[in-house]
Amino acid sequence: MTPLRPSPLAEQAAARIEEQIRTGRWPVGGKLPGEVALAKELGVGRSTVREALRTLAAAAMVQSRQGSGVFVTADRPAGDWSARLRRAELAHVYEVRTMVEVQAARLAATRRTEADLAALDAALAARRAAGAADDTAFVDADIALHTAVVAAAHNPVLDDLFAQFAPVLREQLVSLVGLFDIRAEDPNQGYDAHAALVRAVRDGSPEAAGRVLAAELEATRSRLLAG
Template identity: 90%
Template sequence: MIPLRPSPLAEQASARIEEQIRAGQWPVGGKLPGEVALAKELGVGRSTVREALRTLAAAGMVQSRQGSGVFVTADRPAGDWPARLRRAELAHVYEVRTMVEVQAARLAATRRTAADLTALDAALAARRTAGGADDTVFVDADIALHTALVAAAHNPVLDDLFAQFAPVLREQLVTLVGLFGIRSEDPNQGYDSHAALVRAIHDGDPEAAGRVLAAELEATRSHLLAD
């Protein structure tokens, strides 16, 4: 590698190491050279290398294992998560979506506030009204209901996870609902199960809420992936 020039050295060093990881010089699962070797290759001090590695570790690309060294754990920063979701198969997205939302439903049933219940009722009503609209409007209303559900769990990490899923789900569902004619027989497809979900949250029944949502998501996943 060509030695780096000043300012800011740690940022340049992390960028150069990332480039080499992406290029396959150090594959995922492989071990990086030691600090002394990296410092020599990059033309910087060991403290700069350590700072660069901390930056890459925070991005989820490398991990230090005590007594063993630093290993590559990903070939791109965690910030590329939305891009990875867009490339993922719908079946895989739905599997993870189920893990996230079923737990959110259970939490919502025990943590929901009066404001949350009002928001859920409004979202359910809007979803029912959207049954008379086109697929895009219907999918948007469905996702809005699920967003209100996750918000009622009052867990900011779940909020962030679902926020990453929502745009990908919208894009895929708008296409697939129309392609497979999901709403051809029932424009309000899934309304009864969504109403049962909201009732379970009103009732403060986490087991029922999780069970109803798990069944609904599996039914939708099976329907969409039948072909």
């Protein structure tokens, strides 16, 4: 690497280190060179390197381990996740969505409480009522039901993952449902499958809950992609 030019050096240093991480020179899980080596390679002082590393740590790209050094924990800033989802193809988003939600449905069937079941019933009724509404309201009601299923799994990591997916899914689905007129023949598209999902969670059947949801998501994905 060529030496950096003046101001703001810490930002430039962070950007250069990030570039090297992205290109795989310093892979995820690997250890970065020490401060002295980085300072020499970048042509800056150690204080600049430390500030750059703090910036990358705040972005969850590196982590300092006392007595061991600084290790790479991600190949891009944490804030890039939503942007990556928005750039992703719908098929890829649905593949990951299926992995997340099907497992959530299985867990929901074994962990749901009475409060969860009441929330699912209310969300299912709202989705049915939204059949008479416009596409935006219908998609919102559909996502609300899926959110209730994920919540019934009582796993905060799954909650966070789905919270990242939900806004992107909403944007894509509102656009595609209207574009391909998915609800032309059935304004309440997919109601029976969603009702079966709620029943499976209520019955405490993780196998049925996972199977029903996987089939429903695949059917929706196929209709949208075929359109």
